[in-house]
Amino acid sequence: MQPYSPAPDLLRDRVILITGAGDGIGRCLARACATYGATVVLLGRTIKKLEAVYDEIEQAGHPQPALYPLNLEGASPKDYSDLAAAIDSNFGRLDGLVHNAGWVGALTPLANYDLEMWFRVMQTNLNAPFMMTHELLGLLNRANDASVIFTTDAVADAGKAYYGAYAVAKGGVQVMAKMLAEEVEANTHIRVNTIDPGPVRTNLRIRTYPGMEPEVWPLPDSIIDTYLYLLGPDSREVRGQLLHAQH
Template identity: 45%
Template sequence: MFALPSAAPQPLAGRVVLLSGAHGGLGAAAAQACAAAGATLVLLGRRLPRLNRVYDAVAQAGHEPLLYPLDLEGASPDDYAELADRLHAELGRLDGVLHCAAEFRGLTPLEHLDPAAFARAIHVNLTAPWWLLQACLPLLRQSADASVVLAVDDPARVGQAYWGGYGIAQHGLRAMVGMLANELAATTVRVAGLQPGPMRTPLRARAYADDLGEDLRDPEAYAGACVTLLSPAGAAWRGQVWDAAAGGVE
């Protein structure tokens, strides 16, 4: 007698996950993986046509997602508070935040960087993610097992010359992982970082015109790590940054 094949496991079944940067390279790949894992997704991004394309792919992979167009550069704390209120009103819960949004416009010496461009990079890559999380924390605290996952870049790489405000903000974002995790240690909200390896994305192409590195991967290679960190299994990485390319933690 042959057993029928079992359904694919869904470690995110019943969970509501807010995904920022949903139409970027890692964001779009993670959205499909999270949908296939059973999550109900809220897709946040600034470009509605691209969000719509991700929406179609996610709807085919799992539950129909919600779209939330928002530009992190111009959004105020009140805009994030409104987002949290709408999530509570329409979905009644929030079990995870996966932050994949990033802004990088090319390598430039700090000395010659336009002051407004520097401020924009710091804001979009560091201040805005915190405003988003701060607004969502009261709703996350209501979940029995909530997960905050921040995608971070390799500090050894972006700490080198010419990475400007993006590189500085990435170091701050990494520091936020440990600080916030410690502050929330006694709660049901856990915080972790995800450092994917080099990926074929438009953001990376702005730094490397001809990128043929042997370690270069498509974003889909790291989508499974996003699912793991958002799922109950992600508790093993609480307060840590998972170096998904190397397989270790920091």
């Protein structure tokens, strides 16, 4: 992706849901979307973190965001149906959906992988994005220019040893995103793409690479323009693509 400079009103009047909005990339993206005019639905499992992002956005004078606490690991189909109903009641549509939340789980050989851990990691990284998207497609279809962004990781392409369920889930996300992009292209205004953020200084990466100094990785703010590009009208013709975030 080439360097991108968003227009000041890029996301004006858009309603955008971001998962994992309380920390890392999600937090930075939520603040950026609000800065460019969007009403952001902050979804995550830790209320205190979500409230902190909410306060930052409100104090900056941007459109008032909405809070939606939800633990993706334990969420049921009804939880996602309730989420769709809440967005419908408050906004009537959804212009953007960013699947940012992720959890590595454990780095261990497949032969030693705990079966319960496998289920939990797959639930968070693959099943949750599917179920959420499934329930929100109707609201996305009401928007004139809706964008769905899935998040992947290079470990999925590499089949990197020891990444277990996380790498398998991210590989599944890539397939799901391409499949959905083809299915909705012909008869909806929904476009679906995938982003690989690359190495970014987040808590997830710091925990995964405890032997490295966090300062070697760029801050999440450095990749946000890639997300803004896909969420805004400048990428209307971009569908079914995997973009590597531009630092």
